[in-house]
Amino acid sequence: MKSTADKLVDDYLNRLNRELAGVPRARRNELVQEISDHIAEARAGLEQESDAEIRTLLDRLGDPAEIAAEARARFGVQPRQRNWHDVAALIFLLVGGLILPVIGWFIGVVLLWTSSAWTTGEKLIGTLVVPGGLALPLFLGVIAVSGGSCSGEVGGGLECSPDTSTPFLAVSFAIALFLAPLLTVAFLAHRMRRGDVAPAV
Numbered sequence: 765m766k767s768t769a770d771k772l773v774d775d776y777l778n779r780l781n782r783e784l785a786g787v788p789r790a791r792r793n794e795l796v797q798e799i800s801d802h803i804a805e806a807r808a809g810l811e812q813e814s815d816a817e818i819r820t821l822l823d824r825l826g827d828p829a830e831i832a833a834e835a836r837a838r839f840g841v842q843p844r845q846r847n848w849h850d851v852a853a854l855i856f857l858l859v860g861g862l863i864l865p866v867i868g869w870f871i872g873v874v875l876l877w878t879s880s881a882w883t884t885g886e887k888l889i890g891t892l893v894v895p896g897g898l899a900l901p902l903f904l905g906v907i908a909v910s911g912g913s914c915s916g917e918v919g920g921g922l923e924c925s926p927d928t929s930t931p932f933l934a935v936s937f938a939i940a941l942f943l944a945p946l947l948t949v950a951f952l953a954h955r956m957r958r959g960d961v962a963p964a965v
Contacts, residue, residue, distance in 0.1 A: 769818040773803055776822050783832035786841050795835055799825065850881045850956055857890055858949045861899025869896050881956045890952050894944040901942040 766774070777800055784792040806821050807813060825831070835841075856863070856872025864871070876882065876890050894900060 768815050769807075769813055772815065772818050772822065776803075776825075776828065780828035780831060783828045784835060787832070787835055787839055791835070791839055795831075799831070849875060850879050853879055854949050854953055854956075857952075858897045858945055859899075861896045862902070865899070869899060872897070876952075882952060886952060886955050890948060893948040894941060897945045898942070901938060901945075
């Protein structure tokens with residue numbers, strides 16, 4: 765079991781790694797390893813290790829956010845600019861098919877792929893997870909609800925009732941189909957918010 769001192773160091777390094785998001789992976793790993801080695805060397809030189817000594821050691825190293833800011837300045841990493849283009853991509857991916865049937869979602873895909881806010885892998889996720897966004901599950905839901913059964917005559921007409929025999933797996937699939945585009949857009953929004961870009965080499 766890790767000691768409290770070990771957890772303090774791990775928390776510090778994990779926070780540093782998060783703050784370095786956007787710095788090229790090799791540079792980020794190199795810097796985190798360098799700080800980790802420095803901490804290990806300093807801990808080895810302590811006469812008696814205590815939580816207070818470790819906190820003092822980490823305080824002397826500096827706040828991870830400040831270290832990350834210096835690293836971004838050193839490597840020329842600039843915050844990615846957010847604009848209407850990126851926001852529109854998310855909106856059209858989610859509800860474009862409802863705003864402009866059929867082509868609305870495709871507009872979102874075009875905006876997604878012409879943006880520099882996401883990696884190719886993230887763009888693939890945005891494109892392939894439930895094509896059509898919310899339009900597809902809502903359309904299928906309307907079909908399912910209107911697909912009830914009718915029998916007998918009531919006041920000269922038919923009495924219709926929804927089909928209540930829908931299997932559990934079908935309902936679960938419908939719920940997953942509805943949640944998938946919401947989670948995908950939330951993921952893309954999160955990645956857009958965290959992203960930074962390094963200068964082209």
